[in-house]
Amino acid sequence: MSMEQATSMPCPPDSLWVLTDLIMEYMCCRFHAELFPMNDPTSILPDINIPAKMVCEADRMSEILAQAHRNPEPAILIMESGEVIAWYLPAAVSQYNQVGFILEDITEQS
DSSP: OOHHHHTTSSSOTTSTTHHHHHHHHHHHHHHHHHHSOOSOGGGGOOOTTSOHHHHHHHHHHHHHHHHHHHSOOSOEEEOTTSOEEEEOOTTSSOHHHHHHHHHHHHHHHO
């Protein structure tokens, strides 16, 4: 990723966190678009530096978060102060990626 492509990110352009910031920014835009549909879909296009698999996961998570926001389930733990401390979101991460991350960890350790 070049410095020019990452200069609008909140972390330094040479940081390992640049991709995380790009994904976060995209997910925020997707989540907002899910909650408040808009006429201009080009405003939520992912950055070209985000791998396609990550874009698919971000789309999935954004959709599920928006569904949960619109229809909160009883699987939310809230502190007395009103802060949400746990939110169970079934299927927020695809089963493929849940298993894939575990398998990658196992193969790297052996």
